[in-house]
Amino acid sequence: MKQSYTTQMDAARKGILTPQMKQVLENEAISQTDLMEKVALGHIAIPANRNHLNIAAAGVGQGLKTKINVNLGVSKDVCSFDAEMKKAKMAIEYKADAVMDLSVSGDTEGFRKRLVSEIPVMIGTVPIYDTLTRTGKPTQDITIEDWFETVDIHARNGIDFITIHAGLTRKCATSIRTNPRLCGIVSRGGAILFEWMEKTGNENPFYEHFDRLLDVCEAHDVCISLGDGLRPGAIKDSTDAPQIEELITLGELTKRAWEKNVQVMIEGPGHVPLHEIEMNMKLQKKLCHNAPFYVLGPLVTDIAPGYDHITSAIGGALAAMHGADFLCYVTPAEHLRLPTADDVKEGIMASKIAAHAGDLAKGIKGVEELDHKMSKARGKLDWDGQFDCAIDPEKAREYRKSSQPSGSDKDVCTMCGDFCAVKRVENLL
Template sequence: MSQAYKTQIDAARKGIFTPQMEQVLEDEPISKQDLMDRVAKGHIAIPANKNHLNLKAAGVGQGLKTKINVNLGVSKDVCSFDAELNKAKMALDYKADAVMDLSVSGNTKGFRKRLVAEVPVMIGTVPIYDTLTRTQKPTEEVTIEDWFETVEIHAKNGIDFITIHAGLNSKCAQSIRTNPRLCGIVSRGGAILFEWMAKTGNENPFYEHFDRLLDICEAHDVCISLGDGLRPGAIKDSTDAPQIEELITLGELTKHAWGRNVQVMIEGPGHVPLHEVEMNMKLQKKLCHNAPFYVLGPLVTDIAPGYDHITSAIGGALAAMHGADFLCYVTPAEHLRLPTADDVKEGIMASRIAAHAGDLAKGLKGADEIDHKMSKARGTLDWDGQFKCAMDPEKAQEYRKLSQPSEEDVCTMCGDFCAVKRVKALL
């Protein structure tokens, strides 16, 4: 990275068009000037650690395509880094825009380095998890130095964005005590910090020493994804006082980070009923000054384990329509187990559908072109054309092969009753 600027936001404010900005512009319906203006304001983030040498940069934010993220990583019970790396490569095959390593067991540093070396999309982590894994200490014995040493390691390893639950301060912790929830705290990072604060009597180290965090992020150009430690894990808990209290704090931290030339994304809920999704998107954009919004789901019902990729896609499409910029995928295994490779594919495809549906709904320039091509192919019974337009051509072709029609130009659903075939010559 040129010494003329330290971070992407710093470069944009100085009028420098970086190689990463050029890569973003290649794939987005936005002008060069609009891109630079929005990066300078913090309304677009380009997570691009200067140590991630093979990165093909992507932008997240206003006026860009809705991006999707894939979570992976090992646990104590299921620990195969090779399997997780294969999932990462599958994510690339199915056109995910980002990969997050949430590993909580084993040689996390070694796996993280492999991931950065082999995966060219933006990569995220949660250093809070890795601090417990790395130090092997009980939560209350972790020191402030331990917390920040992990962040430094991740930054040096080339991680492009880190989730830090800096907004869960003592005031927010008190709020969740005085506003009881049906499902408490469901964020792993939020729960770890809440436990550390409760057992040590100290303030959240990332809130209290936020400038120290910014020093690390500025030095390596790491984007902070301000985590929602108090996101709702139940429909009943959606949009409650603790969630909003934390969101207000995240907005304050966002402005401070921008003042230090550090890029920010805001993480959002969570479990949210359909009628509150739009309100949540608008609240975040208002309270966090139009920073890019990264949402988990949202999941619009609590009762579909095994199908939560669908509950998430429903919420994700609505969220993207109303301003969400980045969707974290949810797999059918959510709430049940570590996802398999098949689960990962299902989660990716559901999120991609949601993201594209959101882009269509908000009128993103050029988003509907592929839909029109598909419609033309359907209207002319051009099956090869339909497969080329499909998000998952292999699956579409497999379905057609499994049930061959007696007449090649139709399908086995309608056969001779095919509406398109009957009126094709009449229109």
């Protein structure tokens, strides 16, 4: 039977409950009516390309658990697709919600196809990068057809969401010159488009031909993640004129996408001091009509290379608390190198903690149950019960095993030993 809807948004507006919506309902404490209403409005996105056949769909947006994304992909200097596939499978093992392939070298299409066939979570890409890799052309020689051919390839490959920096217009680019920054443009996609516009004198092709982009996305049900090409790369640059000007444009493009039943997420800032995070979240929701918000961190200080998964988790927890729907993980290798598998695990755990902390603060129904279960196990010195509740049971078991109490009482730990508060009080209570 011929499909009677084009996208998840189109289905919701027609009152059709899709298989992907059913998958979301299985994992979220939201009613069917509420889910379909929010998908129809654009307040929830379900990125699920119809060519990604094995996807276990997830929802991103209002009233749902905060999701986390894992970035991976090869560079010219570190080019092992097998190693990146191991990272992707690690992301699944540790229950990440999405994987983004940011590869900029080698057989990128072959790797994308492999990801789509083997990885069941939503998969994102940045076609702007891949246009340079695929064509091998200098930036200024890229044609409009080149840009859109790449988007079409990614859509046909089964990619669920694509980051497109459509809001970085020539006007916004001028704002960078009149509002100097400490770190300028730190987005790779933003920098590529800025260079292309500067050298060709043309408008951003994805802004000028946005309807063409929407046609491709509607045809395959690809969610557009409207990228923040002018996101701040330093806390000094946070919430400046270029960032806000681009955000206003993204809000306008969001409405145009929804008119064509194309799902949208908005990408948010990278480096934001703590006291500006709440304002940034509320400003995005206001200017972009409550579209799902995907934040890159945010990092709350600039001085912690090697520990940026921690600075990101601090910002991510606060961002989630104030309305962010999707956190892009940051690893200890941020700003320093391509992350290793160990870095990926550290980044995933930090982001999962941030997302869960944010969900507790937002009052997402049911998320506190595991915390209460952990507390009960701790109150009984039930170590196996604690490990079962732990976000990383393997690490918790290793720490416990590495230092055992020397006395006759094996229930306590080597931090307190005979001074264990739980042990002293349990019989009294």
